[in-house]
Amino acid sequence: MTKIGLEIHCQLTHLESKLFCSCKANYREFEINENICPVCMGLPGSLPRLNQEAVKKATVIAMALNCSIPEKIAFFRKNYFYPDLPKNFQITQLNIYGDTSIGGEGFVIVEGKKIRITRIQLEEDPGRLIYEGSSSKNQITLVDYNRAGTPLVEIVTEPDFESPKQVREFLNILSDLLENLGVSDPGLDGAMRADANVSIEGGNKVEVKNIGSFHDLEKAVHFEITRQNSLHSRDISIIQETRHWDDKRKITVSSRSKEEDLDYRYFLEGDIPWISIDNNILEKLKSEMPESINSKKERYISKYNIPEQVADVLSSDKFYSDLFEESHTDSNAKEIANIITTDLMGLIDTREKRDATKMSAVHLRDLADAIISGKISRNSSKNALYEIVKTGNSLPQIISDLDLGNVSDESELTVIIQEIITSEPQVVEQAKSNPQTINYLVGKVMQKTKGKADPKLTLDLLKKLIG
Amino acid sequence: MNLKISALEFVQQVQDGNISAEDFVAKTMEQIHSVDEKLHAFLSVNENAINQARLIDKKIKSGDKVGACFGMPISIKDNMCIKNEKTTCASKMLENFISPYDATVITKLKQQDAIFIGKTNMDEFAMGLSTEFSAFGPSRNPWNPEYVPGGSSGGSAVSVSAFECVASLGSDTGGSVRNPASFCSVVGYKPTYGLISRYGLISYANSIEQIGPITRTVKDVAFMLNIIAGIDPNDNTTIDNKNEDYLSGIDSGIEGKKIGIITDMMTDGVDPSVLSATKDAISKLEGLGAICEEISIEMVKYSVAAYYTITATEAGSNLARYDNLRYGYDFSVEGYEFNSYISKAREKFGPEVTRRMIIGGFVPSAGHAGKYFLKALKVKSKLTKELDEAFKKFDLLVAPTVPILPFKIGEKINDPVSLFLVDINTVTANLTGKPAISIPYSISNGLPIGIQLFADSNQDKLLLQAAYALEQTVKLPEVPL
Numbered sequence: 001m002t003k004i005g006l007e008i009h010c011q012l013t014h015l016e017s018k019l020f021c022s023c024k025a026n027y028r029e030f031e032i033n034e035n036i037c038p039v040c041m042g043l044p045g046s047l048p049r050l051n052q053e054a055v056k057k058a059t060v061i062a063m064a065l066n067c068s069i070p071e072k073i074a075f076f077r078k079n080y081f082y083p084d085l086p087k088n089f090q091i092t093q094l095n096i097y098g099d100t101s102i103g104g105e106g107f108v109i110v111e112g113k114k115i116r117i118t119r120i121q122l123e124e125d126p127g128r129l130i131y132e133g134s135s136s137k138n139q140i141t142l143v144d145y146n147r148a149g150t151p152l153v154e155i156v157t158e159p160d161f162e163s164p165k166q167v168r169e170f171l172n173i174l175s176d177l178l179e180n181l182g183v184s185d186p187g188l189d190g191a192m193r194a195d196a197n198v199s200i201e202g203g204n205k206v207e208v209k210n211i212g213s214f215h216d217l218e219k220a221v222h223f224e225i226t227r228q229n230s231l232h233s234r235d236i237s238i239i240q241e242t243r244h245w246d247d248k249r250k251i252t253v254s255s256r257s258k259e260e261d262l263d264y265r266y267f268l269e270g271d272i273p274w275i276s277i278d279n280n281i282l283e284k285l286k287s288e289m290p291e292s293i294n295s296k297k298e299r300y301i302s303k304y305n306i307p308e309q310v311a312d313v314l315s316s317d318k319f320y321s322d323l324f325e326e327s328h329t330d331s332n333a334k335e336i337a338n339i340i341t342t343d344l345m346g347l348i349d350t351r352e353k354r355d356a357t358k359m360s361a362v363h364l365r366d367l368a369d370a371i372i373s374g375k376i377s378r379n380s381s382k383n384a385l386y387e388i389v390k391t392g393n394s395l396p397q398i399i400s401d402l403d404l405g406n407v408s409d410e411s412e413l414t415v416i417i418q419e420i421i422t423s424e425p426q427v428v429e430q431a432k433s434n435p436q437t438i439n440y441l442v443g444k445v446m447q448k449t450k451g452k453a454d455p456k457l458t459l460d461l462l463k464k465l466i467g
Numbered sequence: 468m469n470l471k472i473s474a475l476e477f478v479q480q481v482q483d484g485n486i487s488a489e490d491f492v493a494k495t496m497e498q499i500h501s502v503d504e505k506l507h508a509f510l511s512v513n514e515n516a517i518n519q520a521r522l523i524d525k526k527i528k529s530g531d532k533v534g535a536c537f538g539m540p541i542s543i544k545d546n547m548c549i550k551n552e553k554t555t556c557a558s559k560m561l562e563n564f565i566s567p568y569d570a571t572v573i574t575k576l577k578q579q580d581a582i583f584i585g586k587t588n589m590d591e592f593a594m595g596l597s598t599e600f601s602a603f604g605p606s607r608n609p610w611n612p613e614y615v616p617g618g619s620s621g622g623s624a625v626s627v628s629a630f631e632c633v634a635s636l637g638s639d640t641g642g643s644v645r646n647p648a649s650f651c652s653v654v655g656y657k658p659t660y661g662l663i664s665r666y667g668l669i670s671y672a673n674s675i676e677q678i679g680p681i682t683r684t685v686k687d688v689a690f691m692l693n694i695i696a697g698i699d700p701n702d703n704t705t706i707d708n709k710n711e712d713y714l715s716g717i718d719s720g721i722e723g724k725k726i727g728i729i730t731d732m733m734t735d736g737v738d739p740s741v742l743s744a745t746k747d748a749i750s751k752l753e754g755l756g757a758i759c760e761e762i763s764i765e766m767v768k769y770s771v772a773a774y775y776t777i778t779a780t781e782a783g784s785n786l787a788r789y790d791n792l793r794y795g796y797d798f799s800v801e802g803y804e805f806n807s808y809i810s811k812a813r814e815k816f817g818p819e820v821t822r823r824m825i826i827g828g829f830v831p832s833a834g835h836a837g838k839y840f841l842k843a844l845k846v847k848s849k850l851t852k853e854l855d856e857a858f859k860k861f862d863l864l865v866a867p868t869v870p871i872l873p874f875k876i877g878e879k880i881n882d883p884v885s886l887f888l889v890d891i892n893t894v895t896a897n898l899t900g901k902p903a904i905s906i907p908y909s910i911s912n913g914l915p916i917g918i919q920l921f922a923d924s925n926q927d928k929l930l931l932q933a934a935y936a937l938e939q940t941v942k943l944p945e946v947p948l
């Protein structure tokens with residue numbers, strides 16, 4: 001049986017400052033080595049100053065993943081030399097001397113299967129290495145410390161996954177959950193990274209490190225299983241080793257360095273006293289936690305009668321569910337859910353488009369109300385939405401500018417319907433005996449009015465004029 | 468002008484207009500120029516000190532608000548960061564390191580108009596107890612320049628003893644303030660762990676070390692604590708002392724206080740003159756109305772082994788950052804790959820630091836931690852329990868600061884184990900986080916002997932009251948400069 005375990009590194013991108021200093025957690029907008037200070041550079045004499053907000057956010061993640069939370073947490077030093085590590089040790093968490101990591105055992109249900117969480121730990125991210133030069137001979141390594149010290153949460157799972165598909169499903173659930181909690185933006189480059197361990201029936205465990213995105217994680221796992229199966233089928237034994245994900249060639253490569261042999265000499269970080277997380281704090285954090293994706297979904301179905309599939313899509317995406325919450329009323333909720341999932345999601349399908357959109361919740365509410373009251377047809381509403389996203393103009397203005405309003409003037413519509421009755425005598429005859437045929441005539445009216453005819457009025461008039 | 472005054476006397480005289488800060492600082496500079504070539508207390512001297520003193524005099528004259536130090540010349544051990552000044556830790560590794568920031572104690576002293584007259588010599592990275600392990604040559608004992616001044620804050624103790632400043636800040640990881648204070652016949656204070664911010668103190672063994680004042684009187688320690696003690700957002704291990712005034716009530720006396728005599732620090736290995744001085748001090752304490760009684764602290768005999776195991780482990784980690792990549796000395800990376808460069812760069816560490824780096828790589832390593840590091844932690848925790856118990860019965864504890872008299876330069880440098888054992892009476896305060904003080908008590912054959920008092924955590928004020936009471940019974944000859 002294939003067994004896959006994951007170690008997910010998730011940056012707490014929504015924090016104001018780094019884990020141990022007041023430099024910005026959002027390091028991405030800085031010039032190289034501009035977001036640094038004596039603390040995150042590990043200068044002689046500097047001391048870590050724990051960001052309490054980071055502890056809270058990590059606690060919230062642990063709670064959302066059903067983890068136990070110890071009464072007291074501690075930090076440890078992981079000692080090793082690496083150029084991206086300013087102090088040549090990383091401040092992290094660990095459970096060797098009792099449970100002192102922020103999250104203990106927990107679980108996530110993935111496709112009906114329980115995936116166990118081993119632990120969750122809070123730690124600092126190292127700096128970023130930049131390689132320059134073409135050949136290995138003249139290659140130089142530069143270090144950007146802007147990222148050094150930004151808060152990371154590591155989520156370690158048991159080897160409970162059996163396929164890359166389960167891994168992908170888990171990652172989808174996890175991304176949505178982290179985003180919904182308001183702790184991390186999984187879409188940011190480098191915000192989610194992972195290591196995986198993979199073994200197949202009868203083979204040794206292989207660690208795959210350095211996977212830079214969730215997208216590549218599924219690929220890496222898939223590659224590794226295929227590689228191991230191929231070895232196995234040729235009776236070549238699978239050795240226990242650490243491999244690196246080569247994200248250019250999309251393959252795993254055996255590491256030359258024996259990382260598993262490194263002795264990290266873990267010991268307690270004396271500069272950060274133990275932190276008590278008592279029940280009052282937990283209760284407070286729990287009460288401040290945003291509504292879970294599942295609970296939202298249930299609410300959408302039961303309260304607004306939104307179809308399950310629509311509710312599922314809507315609730316799992318924070319951006320759209322926030323938009324829904326802000327714009328809907330009891331009477332238009334279903335219509336808004338419909339507009340978001342069938343039209344809007346296709347219209348702004350990238351982060352850039354989301355950020356650039358000029359649409360507000362008010363637009364969405366106006367549009368839904370206009371559809372319900374028959375001011376605009378569903379068909380024309382798509383065009384109106386496109387204009388709203390692009391220009392941010394108000395709905396009434398767009399309807400008048402582009403002449404998108406329904407033709408609801410009785411005499412105007414009567415003239416059009418008379419023309420169609422004249423040109424389609426056979427169908428009119430059929431319609432007298434077979435009411436279904438009348439829909440064909442409604443379609444013709446719509447065609448002629450470019451979809452703007454008020455559907456209800458058209459039907460009434462047709463019935464009246466055919467007799 | 469008389470340089471031989473205490474910090475409190477200096478403040479009084481400047482306030483009264485008897486002396487100006489500028490004159491006093493200028494005279495102090497003269498003193499440094501005349502004695503320091505021989506004593507080598509300083510690694511660098513602040514050439515701008517006189518100008519800074521003049522500005523403070525101006526403030527005084529114009530009636531502006533002036534800080535509590537009134538331009539007092541203070542020396543700083545060279546492991547505390549002063550912005551835009553060299554901070555070398557007496558190491559070739561940091562020979563050219565200029566700190567871009569101030570340590571919290573420096574910020575606080577600056578706010579009170581102190582003048583940093585210079586950075587003082589020390590054992591490299593504070594590892595040692597004789598100041599012989601400075602990469603820039605040893606300091607010498609003002610009482611007899613052939614002898615060591617103690618360490619690792621040797622330069623600080625020498626500078627106070629030889630009137631090259633009014634007061635000094637040292638750091639105490641295993642006795643590094645109290646030991647040189649004892650050897651140079653000045654007062655040295657190791658506060659409760661967390662009382663003084665370590666932000667800007669270059670770490671050696673961060674879980675047990677503290678900055679501590681070295682002064683001429685016990686009252687001066689209280690004066691310094693009033694300025695530098697207290698909670699600091701930049702050091703998560705600091706404690707809130709509620710702005711305690713350590714000077715008020717310092718003369719309360721010790722009538723009726725119970726004092727435990729630590730027998731395990733007065734064994735056969737202790738020099739007879741140190742032993743008799745200690746016994747004399749005990750009778751003085753009794754004379755002041757204290758009730759003295761012997762107590763055995765069993766873990767003391769394992770304390771030095773535990774101390775060296777823990778400090779080496781922490782030092783191995785704390786000093787790992789000296790890879791010479793971001794700061795340090797001039798040494799090109801050309802022709803090296805990462806690991807070989809670091810190995811080569813780190814060859815600049817001196818012999819004692821190297822020795823402890825090697826121990827620090829070994830004792831906490833997988834497969835050995837259980838036998839060494841974790842056992843040391845057990846000793847630390849048992850020792851703390853023993854002291855907590857002792858302080859249920861006693862208000863204070865007493866012992867010699869150092870079991871031996873100052874020794875000659877070069878005498879013990881090649882015998883690390885016998886050097887380690889000199890720490891036997893001082894490491895207990897560090898391993899347990901309790902405050903301890905060394906006060907000058909007597910002179911034997913021209914060499915100083917200090918007496919050490921301990922109190923329970925956060926009883927710093929009581930400790931200073933007791934030390935002050937004992938200090939009043941002592942009259943010592945002047946240092947023969």
Ligand SMILES: [Zn+2]
Nearest residue numbers: 021023037040
């Ligand atoms: Zn920083």
